[in-house]
Amino acid sequence: MAIREIRLKGDEILRKKCKEVKEITPKIFTLLDDMADTMYAANGVGLAAPQIGILKRIVVIDVGEGLLELINPVIVQTEGAVVGDEACLSVPGKSAQVERPEYVKVEAINRKGEKIVVEATELLAVALCHETDHLDGVLYVDKALPNTETIWEDEK
Ligand code: ZN
Numbered sequence: 001m002a003i004r005e006i007r008l009k010g011d012e013i014l015r016k017k018c019k020e021v022k023e024i025t026p027k028i029f030t031l032l033d034d035m036a037d038t039m040y041a042a043n044g045v046g047l048a049a050p051q052i053g054i055l056k057r058i059v060v061i062d063v064g065e066g067l068l069e070l071i072n073p074v075i076v077q078t079e080g081a082v083v084g085d086e087a088c089l090s091v092p093g094k095s096a097q098v099e100r101p102e103y104v105k106v107e108a109i110n111r112k113g114e115k116i117v118v119e120a121t122e123l124l125a126v127a128l129c130h131e132t133d134h135l136d137g138v139l140y141v142d143k144a145l146p147n148t149e150t151i152w153e154d155e156k
Contacts, residue, residue: 002034003041004052009091015137018048018055021071024113028058032069032111035060044089046127048134051090059131063123070108070118073132077105084126085150086140093152096144100129 007013021028031054039047039060046061061068080102087095104125106118120128130140 001037004034004038006038006042006047006051006089007053009088009139009141011090013050013053013055014090014134014139016050016055017137018050018057018135020057021109024071024109024111028056028071029111031056031058032060036062036067036069039089042089045123046131047089048131050134050137057135059135061124061127061131063127065124068118069111070106070116070131071110073106073108073128073135075104075129075132076107077103079103083145086126086130086144088130088140091139091141095150095152096141097148098126098130098140098143099145100126104128106132 031049035047035049035052038052045063046059049056049058057072059070059073078101081099082102083097083099085095086098103121106128108116110116118128
């Protein structure tokens with residue numbers, strides 16, 4: 001268990017496309033543990049592997065309903081649209097409004113190699129979209145609505 005360094009916007013690794021996980025090895029278990037540790041230490045609700053410099057399709061999310069570990073997540077269905085504030089551990093001190101689906105359905109595998117399906121709305125739906133985007137080198141700032149950026153007071 002370890003806290004890893006979070007890569008920040010401007011780091012090229014955040015712009016790369018991540019590779020699918022073909023085999024769940026002990027190294028993947030360590031990575032999942034470290035990602036959760038790093039996310040909780042930073043008070044985040046989600047973290048994608050490229051944010052700690054690992055180009056694998058893995059995300060961890062906890063919106064207050066327990067830890068979700070998703071390997072090779074794929075958004076298979078979306079419905080509706082809703083605009084909300086978003087922030088990212090790789091873009092510290094800022095937030096902006098982004099339009100996301102109201103409902104998403106995601107298929108992934110868990111650390112046991114079992115297929116799991118997650119259906120979500122509200123914050124979990126946003127987190128699933130945001131973190132899945134990271135795996136394709138996309139940051140929320142790419143999708144932010146114009147003139148909606150807020151810079152947090154204590155970071156100015
Ligand atoms: Zn992010």
